[in-house]
Amino acid sequence: MASSLYVVKHNFILTIMFCFMMIINFKYTRGDQLAPALFVFGDSLVDVGNNNHLPFSIAKANFPHNGIDFPTHKATGRFSNGKNAADLLAEKLGLVSPPPYLTLTHTKSSNFSSGVSFASGGAGIFDGTDQLYRQSIPLTKQVDYFGIVQGKITQQLGQIEAQKILSKSVFAIVIGSNDIFGYFGSSASSQNKVTPQQYVASMVLAFKGQLKRLYDFGGRKFVIFGVAAVGCCPSQRDGNKTEACNEAANFGASNYDKGLISALQDYQTQLKGFQYTYFDTYAVFLNLIQQPAIYGFKEAKAACCGGLGNLHAKLACLPISTYCSNRSDHVFWDLYHPTEAADRIIVDTAFNGPRKFAFPINVKQLVAA
Template identity: 35%
Template sequence: MSIPLILAVLTAPILAMAANHTSTTTPSLVTFIFGDSLTEVGNNNHLRYSLARSDFPFYGIDYTNRKPTGRFTNGRTIIDIISEKLGIPSPPPYLSLHHNDDAVLKGVNYASGGAGILNDTGTYFIQRMSFDDQIGYFENTTKVITVKIGQTSAKTLLHRAIYFIAMGTYSIVRGSNDYMHNFLQPSLPDGRRYTHEQFLEILSLKLVEQLTRLYLLGARIVIFHALGPLGCVPSERAKSTTNQCLRQVNEWVVRFNYKVQKLIKALNFKLKKAQFIFADTYQDGLNLIENPSKYGFKVSNRSCCAIETAVGGLCLSYAHVCANRSEYVFWDAFHPSDAANVVLVDRFFSKLFDTSNSSTKSSSNHIGYML
């Protein structure tokens, strides 16, 4: 999909809903967020037995009140920053809301650390909300919205909302958990049972089913974020004797992105009025890692939080944390720093909006608008 068309898709619902600013039941823009730890804002805090949690120091050290919230970074997630740019609050975690909460009318975040497209991805985290689980919770949300504002208004809200999906994923890390916590784990069966092409076909078929399900529930404007250069994540570099990016993994990522781009194009043709968008940010992530100084960073081959990737890669409370966090691209072995998230979101928006408008910019010392 061309950049001008993406711009039209994003601005149309903003303008349309802003025209109804006298309404007390709907905000100017509604967003629904699906994904993994890159976009989670605290759902897993409510899963008692989940091992995919970040509600402990030093996570959140640069966030509001310097406290951990369940975000897998030192500060804001990409969704927090996108929400700032859109001029709306970052949607709350679904599991923090009570059943009939009015907050659902303003958007909800269903993302869950450890989640994947496939239901068996991340099983060793014990509890996490898979993409299927998240869609199921979204279905519950649509029913609540319908009860609150009626079927016609609910249909309009759902059609005009923007759906961000970062299962495989918007930023420079993880790719999808389906790779990190499934296919690339030799202890799990999928990596031994299938070739990459077979695994890719399984992922693609499942994703088509899930995107179609979202469409049938009312989603029309869906932004699916591409996988980044997963082979360059600190946890993957650690597998190299020279701490280099893993070429084979990055080649698999490029193949996945190409496959998803094609299936999204097919869905736009098949589903009436669907405006599904594939946001390909792979090269942006790779440029940031290979040329960190261009964007104001000094370190991109290791994480700010000095951790042992062999024991999980999260920034545990006894780990050593660098003082110059804004100079590191990676926060822990998997996730980007707040500063890196700002740069990547800015580059995404620079392709959509006139970046000379200062009101769309996040405060940052990094060069986030260079193309």
């Protein structure tokens, strides 16, 4: 009898200890999770592998030397030496990096609950922006795909629970650069059909329409990255004998960002529960380019990985390309995209930064609201 009581008592203690350890483990693994899920929309700046599944696209990064500093040291489809802004934002939120939507559909996975990435290299706000790259997923189609995901989540969890999760999830959007490149890189005759001001106004209107669709699907917390000073990337400098920035492209980006800010302010007053962080990518990226040493960079003009020309900007980052030995010294990884080091500064500033760069509230304040 005494032996039986001892066993019961011993098992009871073990059970309590096990439960205690489970609670500690749960807090450790889940305590830093700030949002239920992260849904990412955009272009190559945040593509984590969707374009790997587009057979006709030439906008791909699933080959060396891309991914050289990624945890696996292998190319994944990210246009970066390592992690990109989508990965780093997920880290800040305590989430795993959202998987590419097309990977999930190819594997017939239904695991959408912690987030999905719909971003695609070459994508634009406008359909057809990707003509140079033959195939991508434009923003309109990305939102279509999210509609499918929203339906699956609702089917799995029920409407009330699904809406609760989506309303607390983060919807990050990084897009517009390819639209700017498309217009300001086109012929003069094409530009004469519509003025720069008219073009960026139409960009804002189109973006606003897709943002409203995401709201109607249940999104409430949005992180919107403005278009950077894209005229200062190596590909644009390379077209100038003095290696100066393409100020026409920067003008377009800046004007688009102003219109975007106005559109977001309108929605905050018009749409119930609509909350957002606007990140001034233009200003922060310009700081990195104009004052690189302050941020720990030694090279702010040339691409780390590329080929030919003073800025290594005649070729994309290909297996035959050369690349710099210390990627953290460079702002740019290739002729268009930042290094992981530059992206970390951008995401850190969006997450914790002052109202000067992330407003009306930063991402940390957004998820806590």
